[in-house]
Amino acid sequence: MLCEECNTNEAKFAVTMNINGETCLRHLCPDCMRAMNASLQGGNVAGMLSAILSAITSRNGATPRSSGVKQPQEPIPDITCPKCGTTFASFRKTGRLGCPGCYEAFRKELQPMLQQIHGRVQHAGRRPLESEEAQRTRSRQEELTRLMQQAVLLEDFETAALLRDQIHALATEGGAEA
Amino acid sequence: MNHPTVLSSRIRLARNYEDLPFDARQPGVSETVISRTANALALSGEDKGFRLLTVASLDAAQRSALAESHLISKDLLNSPDGAVLLREEDAVSVMMAEEDHLRIQAITPGLSLDESARRCFQVEDALSRNVRFAFDPQLGYLTSFPTDTGTGMRASLLMHLPMLAHHKQMGSVAQIAAKVGLTARGFYGEGSEALGDVFLVSNQVTLGRTEAEIIATVTALGEQLTGMEHDLRDHALREQRLATEDRVGRAWGILTHARLLPLREFYSLWSSLRLGALLGLIPVSLDRLDRLPVEAQEGHLRGGADPLPEGESLDAARSRRIRALLKAS
Ligand SMILES: [Zn+2]
Numbered sequence: 001m002l003c004e005e006c007n008t009n010e011a012k013f014a015v016t017m018n019i020n021g022e023t024c025l026r027h028l029c030p031d032c033m034r035a036m037n038a039s040l041q042g043g044n045v046a047g048m049l050s051a052i053l054s055a056i057t058s059r060n061g062a063t064p065r066s067s068g069v070k071q072p073q074e075p076i077p078d079i080t081c082p083k084c085g086t087t088f089a090s091f092r093k094t095g096r097l098g099c100p101g102c103y104e105a106f107r108k109e110l111q112p113m114l115q116q117i118h119g120r121v122q123h124a125g126r127r128p129l130e131s132e133e134a135q136r137t138r139s140r141q142e143e144l145t146r147l148m149q150q151a152v153l154l155e156d157f158e159t160a161a162l163l164r165d166q167i168h169a170l171a172t173e174g175g176a177e178a
Numbered sequence: 179m180n181h182p183t184v185l186s187s188r189i190r191l192a193r194n195y196e197d198l199p200f201d202a203r204q205p206g207v208s209e210t211v212i213s214r215t216a217n218a219l220a221l222s223g224e225d226k227g228f229r230l231l232t233v234a235s236l237d238a239a240q241r242s243a244l245a246e247s248h249l250i251s252k253d254l255l256n257s258p259d260g261a262v263l264l265r266e267e268d269a270v271s272v273m274m275a276e277e278d279h280l281r282i283q284a285i286t287p288g289l290s291l292d293e294s295a296r297r298c299f300q301v302e303d304a305l306s307r308n309v310r311f312a313f314d315p316q317l318g319y320l321t322s323f324p325t326d327t328g329t330g331m332r333a334s335l336l337m338h339l340p341m342l343a344h345h346k347q348m349g350s351v352a353q354i355a356a357k358v359g360l361t362a363r364g365f366y367g368e369g370s371e372a373l374g375d376v377f378l379v380s381n382q383v384t385l386g387r388t389e390a391e392i393i394a395t396v397t398a399l400g401e402q403l404t405g406m407e408h409d410l411r412d413h414a415l416r417e418q419r420l421a422t423e424d425r426v427g428r429a430w431g432i433l434t435h436a437r438l439l440p441l442r443e444f445y446s447l448w449s450s451l452r453l454g455a456l457l458g459l460i461p462v463s464l465d466r467l468d469r470l471p472v473e474a475q476e477g478h479l480r481g482g483a484d485p486l487p488e489g490e491s492l493d494a495a496r497s498r499r500i501r502a503l504l505k506a507s
């Protein structure tokens with residue numbers, strides 16, 4: 001096995017480091033081992049590394065993931081995506097799906113894999129519909145603003161005031177949604 | 179303006195059309211993806227500044243230069259049917275017929291993932307007024323690899339970490355990053371190499387976290403690593419001043435006087451030089467230094483304003499280009 005740091009020399013040492021209760025296993029060559037130990041005496045690098053872990057985990061409550069969850073060896077189910085003809089077996093070989101429909105066809109089989117990769121299996125974040133609505137509101141607002149500026153230029157202050165009220169109404173609507 | 183450790187921030191969004199197979203090499207797929215995307219952007223009225231470039235229409239030097247500037251991915255480079263809608267002025271690109279139908283990407287300088295994300299979402303919003311992306315309420319945006327599904331978003335920081343690399347700590351950093359759903363790996367070079375001590379820090383997990391959470395986590399790691407580099411730099415100046423000055427001075431000497439400069443050697447010297455600039459040991463601005471890794475690559479040496487004279491080797495051209503860029507500072 002090659003040294004993880006220089007990728008050149010043979011790794012002669014397997015060092016276990018305990019960082020904030022998390023174990024790191026390092027495979028190092030004598031040269032890199034010496035460089036790492038020298039720095040550990042000078043600056044407190046291990047202490048800094050544990051600070052990283054707590055700084056990241058404290059944000060957004062991101063929990064450290066349990067690593068090395070072994071999946072039981074089950075026979076590969078014989079399923080084919082009706083939309084594109086990709087088989088589950090070929091996906092297992094390449095890691096790539098054939099079409100968006102594959103997610104529906106293999107939904108049950110994909111769950112444990114997604115759980116293992118991401119740690120969660122429920123989407124959070126942007127959705128197409130929301131962004132479309134937000135987009136529509138924004139472009140309507142932009143159009144009304146343009147019309148209002150035009151009206152002001154033409155000294156049609158009555159229309160301008162009307163448009164201004166409409167822009168306000170749109171903005172508060174959007175605000176209430178968010 | 180320039181950040182001491184974060185060279186740039188990058189957001190990439192994977193999006194796919196719900197009615198097409200992922201594989202763009204299947205007949206008709208890439209043509210449909212390209213024309214549908216270009217039309218949708220034009221219809222939205224937000225296509226100002228975008229140019230449509232097909233991979234096939236670019237020569238080898240132009241293609242490499244775009245990849246070296248990170249405006250297109252290496253994967254797109256290898257997709258002969260692919261194309262990109264490129265807004266060069268602020269480094270926004272919509273890569274088409276890559277591994278996914280679309281990869282919407284924005285690169286911004288320094289630690290600025292929020293800004294790169296804002297630019298990506300603006301393009302995505304413009305497109306989604308006229309097209310429908312494959313989406314599932316449970317699994318989010320559907321992508322050709324299940325490793326990207328959910329937000330379909332990769333948030334990355336390109337970081338220069340010479341002191342952590344010097345102290346052989348990047349292996350530990352990578353293992354810690356993996357425990358919180360992030361990765362940290364070498365950016366330049368082959369396999370697990372990290373030429374120039376440049377690392378890419380990204381999120382690995384895309385499902386079950388919002389875009390804001392992902393950006394906050396990557397940013398947190400970026401800030402922590404920046405703090406560690408800062409402390410180790412202080413330590414080097416305090417405890418190993420002579421050795422550090424020697425390293426920087428040697429790099430400066432070779433880069434300003436060599437006549438043949440292989441790429442690998444360039445990266446390693448550049449890293450020392452940039453460290454020297456951060457420590458105030460040499461009077462070169464980061465702004466200038468941060469352009470060198472891009473300018474030193476083959477596509478930029480062959481193409482561009484100052485093309486390679488016939489018969490000149492790449493190593494000779496590289497040393498000439500680097501000397502000129504350092505002299506001008
Ligand atoms: Zn080593």
Ligand SMILES: [Zn+2]
Binds near residue numbers: 082083101
């Ligand atoms: Zn399918």
